[in-house]
Amino acid sequence: MAAADPLPRYRPAEFAVRFDEVTVERGGISILDRVSAIAPRGSCTAIIGPNGAGKTTLLLALLGEIDYRGRIVFGADGRPPRIGYVPQRLAFDRGMPLTVAEFLAMGFQKKPLWFGIDTALRRRAMEALTLVKADHLAGRIVGALSGGELQRVLLALALRQEPDLLVLDEPSAGVDFQGELIFCELLDDLRRQRGFTQLMVSHDLATVTHHATHVICLNRKVAAEGPPRQTLTDDNLTAIFGMHMGLVNSRSMPGDRAVCSAPCCQERPDA
Numbered sequence: 001m002a003a004a005d006p007l008p009r010y011r012p013a014e015f016a017v018r019f020d021e022v023t024v025e026r027g028g029i030s031i032l033d034r035v036s037a038i039a040p041r042g043s044c045t046a047i048i049g050p051n052g053a054g055k056t057t058l059l060l061a062l063l064g065e066i067d068y069r070g071r072i073v074f075g076a077d078g079r080p081p082r083i084g085y086v087p088q089r090l091a092f093d094r095g096m097p098l099t100v101a102e103f104l105a106m107g108f109q110k111k112p113l114w115f116g117i118d119t120a121l122r123r124r125a126m127e128a129l130t131l132v133k134a135d136h137l138a139g140r141i142v143g144a145l146s147g148g149e150l151q152r153v154l155l156a157l158a159l160r161q162e163p164d165l166l167v168l169d170e171p172s173a174g175v176d177f178q179g180e181l182i183f184c185e186l187l188d189d190l191r192r193q194r195g196f197t198q199l200m201v202s203h204d205l206a207t208v209t210h211h212a213t214h215v216i217c218l219n220r221k222v223a224a225e226g227p228p229r230q231t232l233t234d235d236n237l238t239a240i241f242g243m244h245m246g247l248v249n250s251r252s253m254p255g256d257r258a259v260c261s262a263p264c265c266q267e268r269p270d271a
Contacts, residue, residue, distance in 0.1 A: 016041045016081065016165055016197035017062065021070035024057050030220060031057050034070070037216045037225050039165075041075055044191060044198040046212035048205070049240050053219045055201040056088070056169055062199075063167065081165045084158030088169040088201075090150065094143030100153055101125050101138040104160060128156040132186065159190070166191075168200040171207075187211075208232070 015038040024032040032054040039045035047055045061068040063085060074080055098106075104125035105117045117125070129135040134152040137145065145153065151171070158166060166187075188211060191198050202208050208215065208228070215231040217224040217240050224236040 014038075014040060015075045016043075017199065018073040018075070019058070019062075019070070020073060022058065022061055022072060023069040024054070024061060024066065032061070032068070033220045035218070035222055037218075037222050038214075039197055039199045040214050041197055042191065042195055043214045044188070044200070044212050045214040045216065046208040047199070047201045047216045047218055048203070048208055049218040049223075050242075053240070055218055058218065059167055059169055059199075059201060082161055082163050084161040084163030084166045084196075086151070086154045086158045086166075086168040086171060090154060092142070096141075096143060098142050099138065100129070100134075100140050100142055100145070103142050103153065104128060104157055108160075124160065125156075128160045129153070131159055131190070132156045162194075163196050166196050166198045168198070170202060171200055205232075205237075 017039040019035050019037050022032055022035040023030070035054070035058060047058060049055050057066065060066045062072055063083065101117060101122060105121040108121055108124075126135055126138060129138055132152045132155050134149065134156060137149055137153060140149075142150070142153070155168075155171075158168075187198060190196070209232065212228050215224075215226065215228050216222060217231060217236055219240045223240045224231045224233075
């Protein structure tokens with residue numbers, strides 16, 4: 001007999017990812033407790049919550065990196081989408097003499113990199129770097145990049161996958177001011193143009209307030225879920241973060257519009 005559907009109100013065409021009763025335990029300790037939520041198709045869905053709430057764990061379950069109970073269902077035909085992933089940090093040997101262009105090509109090129117990068121792969125690597133305003137980094141050694149520069153390169157690599165689902169873990173962590181503008185101006189535009197779904201973990205409520213079209217408030221369990229105006233309330237934020245959590249400005253929320261209403265996006269000289 002088929003298991004009962006915990007979230008029957010959502011049709012497959014309406015969501016990119018659906019978490020059904022997802023539970024993760026480690027050493028007898030509950031990390032996620034029957035998490036049920038969705039990322040609507042084409043949305044910018046933000047997962048927020050305090051440290052230790054299980055946000056990154058939920059992403060790792062989605063990516064198949066850890067075991068879990070429950071179900072993770074993909075919309076439409078149910079087949080796994082192409083996923084682009086931007087981790088919060090990348091562990092690698094910074095002493096490797098690997099350029100950014102080589103880093104972007106190595107997962108796609110069959111011949112060893114010391115024979116040179118294929119012309120077509122170099123062109124696509126440069127196109128991805130140009131998207132994130134980082135084409136000037138192509139010849140730099142990856143280990144010599146700053147945190148913000150590396151984050152932009154990882155975003156370029158994720159976009160290189162032409163994803164249906166773009167997954168980001170703390171995308172603004174270590175990003176410089178120019179990088180913040182990229183996430184403001186670029187990801188919203190690309191999501192609308194290319195139709196991918198963006199699922200991100202963030203501690204930055206300003207970013208969430210300005211850009212998210214759907215929010216999952218998580219603290220081992222889902223405390224609230226829905227559009228920002230309905231979800232980022234004083235009561236909900238206090239429930240998951242505690243009494244001293246800063247309040248958000250509801251006038252900054254995009255509501256039904258997948259655009260940023262913050263001054264950084266609305267008051268540009270070229271607007």
